[in-house]
Amino acid sequence: MTCALEINNLYFRYNEFSLEDVTMNLHLGEQKALVGLNGSGKTTLFKLILGLLEPISGSIHVFERKAERENYWEIRKDVGFLFQSPDDQLFAPTVWEDVAFGPRNLGMSEEEVEQRVEWSLDKVGMSDFINRPVNQMSHGQAKRVALAGVIAMRPKILLLDEPFAGLDFPMVSTMVDIIQDLRNEGMSLLYTTHNRFFLENWADSIAVLHDGKLIYDGPTESALQDNSINKQTGNWDELGNRMKRHRGVA
Numbered sequence: 001m002t003c004a005l006e007i008n009n010l011y012f013r014y015n016e017f018s019l020e021d022v023t024m025n026l027h028l029g030e031q032k033a034l035v036g037l038n039g040s041g042k043t044t045l046f047k048l049i050l051g052l053l054e055p056i057s058g059s060i061h062v063f064e065r066k067a068e069r070e071n072y073w074e075i076r077k078d079v080g081f082l083f084q085s086p087d088d089q090l091f092a093p094t095v096w097e098d099v100a101f102g103p104r105n106l107g108m109s110e111e112e113v114e115q116r117v118e119w120s121l122d123k124v125g126m127s128d129f130i131n132r133p134v135n136q137m138s139h140g141q142a143k144r145v146a147l148a149g150v151i152a153m154r155p156k157i158l159l160l161d162e163p164f165a166g167l168d169f170p171m172v173s174t175m176v177d178i179i180q181d182l183r184n185e186g187m188s189l190l191y192t193t194h195n196r197f198f199l200e201n202w203a204d205s206i207a208v209l210h211d212g213k214l215i216y217d218g219p220t221e222s223a224l225q226d227n228s229i230n231k232q233t234g235n236w237d238e239l240g241n242r243m244k245r246h247r248g249v250a
């Protein structure tokens with residue numbers, strides 16, 4: 001299988017925390033959930049993949065290109081990243097300008113930029129907000145616009161840090177549909193979530209980080225039968241049932 005993302009024996013250290021010997025692959029078109037308790041190193045791993053942090057040793061390859069400073073811009077063309085909080089992502093005065101920023105940065109013509117903005121806002125159901133100041137939206141709306149800004153660059157790999165956090169049920173449902181849509185178009189997805197329902201229903205595979213170490217990387221089914229992994233993902237049956245009711249599933 002072709003690897004979208006290949007992480008080998010990665011080491012990284014903050015003062016009080018280290019990622020140790022992380023080896024993990026994301027295959028082309030795969031949807032992998034990265035789970036682990038607060039502070040286990042999920043966001044840190046994302047930052048390393050993006051090249052925002054540099055490893056002590058080990059390597060990350062994105063479509064066989066080494067993730068390092070000199071390849072940063074090439075890597076960013078392939079990898080889109082949705083921050084945990086949309087406040088960290090939206091910065092232009094209006095929705096239009098914010099979503100246009102990425103495509104413009106890729107050097108597209110104004111006509112192409114306009115097409116990308118319209119396509120991605122339509123995809124996330126936010127076309128009506130195109131002229132809205134970015135600071136005049138609800139959290140869920142801002143999150144959708146942030147996602148539009150990411151997909152406007154048509155990345156081949158999407159890293160989503162807690163894409164469902166802070167969203168109400170209709171918005172979660174919409175977000176799930178958007179993500180499935182992107183996946184059907186061939187994007188490879190790596191997302192963090194604390195929500196077991198999404199693991200059970202949407203993840204092909206699960207990688208589990210515990211205190212900076214990868215303790216599991218494999219099929220979802222066997223992960224969810226493993227008690228030590230269950231402790232990391234919690235029991236979300238009730239949320240799952242509510243989601244099913246909302247989505248009209250018996």
Ligand SMILES: Nc1ncnc2c1ncn2[C@@H]1O[C@H](COP(=O)(O)OP(=O)(O)OP(=O)(O)O)[C@@H](O)[C@H]1O
Pocket residue numbers: 014015016017036037038039040041042043044045
């Ligand atoms: N800039 C930083 N400087 C020093 N330590 C940091 C920094 N950022 C994060 N850490 C520490 O690194 C560890 C991993 O943090 P990280 O944000 O990767 O966790 P996480 O798995 O994403 O957690 P959460 O589920 O809360 O989002 C934590 O112990 C955190 O305190």
Ligand SMILES: [Mg+2]
Pocket residue numbers: 042043044084161
């Ligand atoms: Mg995090």
